[in-house]
Amino acid sequence: RVLLVGSKDICANKIYDNNNNKGYNNRDICKAMYTWTFNQRGVIRxxxxxHHKVGEEEAxxxxxxxxDITFEIQLEELTMKGWTPYTTNDMQLEYTMLDPHIRSFLIPNK
Incomplete structure (x- = not known):
């Protein structure tokens, strides 16, 4: 991961403690930037x-x-509180066996 910042003063003490008019402070923004950059959050595992054929239990x-294939996966995301369950509606599975080539959206369990 790479983080590009437009100013060397973005996390300086004089700016770090100032609040802007939307209620966000620079401390939270800087913390979010460096924790993401150094893989302390936003990592998915x-x-x-x-996986198995539909109607069977063993692969x-x-x-x-x-x-017809059933594919199940459990994902976790690293947050500031540790590993937490990760859910999304736009994850895709790509399955390739020379030919055919299958790409399908994964449907989260409710």
């Missing part, structure tokens, strides 16, 4: 992953064209 040695 997979903790569990499972086969290989899939063939026309097989």
């Amino acid at each position: 997979a903790t569990s992953m499972r 086969p040695y290989m899939y063939t064209e026309g097989d």
Whole structure:
């Protein structure tokens, strides 16, 4: 990750303690920037992953064209409070076996 900042004074003490008119202070902005840059938050990891044919429980040695597949994954995001469950509505799965090439949206559990 790379962070580009337009001013060397962005986290200076004189600016750091000032509040702007929207109620945000520079301390929160600087903390959000450096924690993201140094991978202290905003990191996503997979903790569990499972796939199998629809109607079966075990993953086969290989899939063939026309097989309907169930894919399940549990994701966690690193936040300032530690690892927390991560949910999103726009994650995609891409499955490639020479040919065919499948790209599909993942549907979160409710």
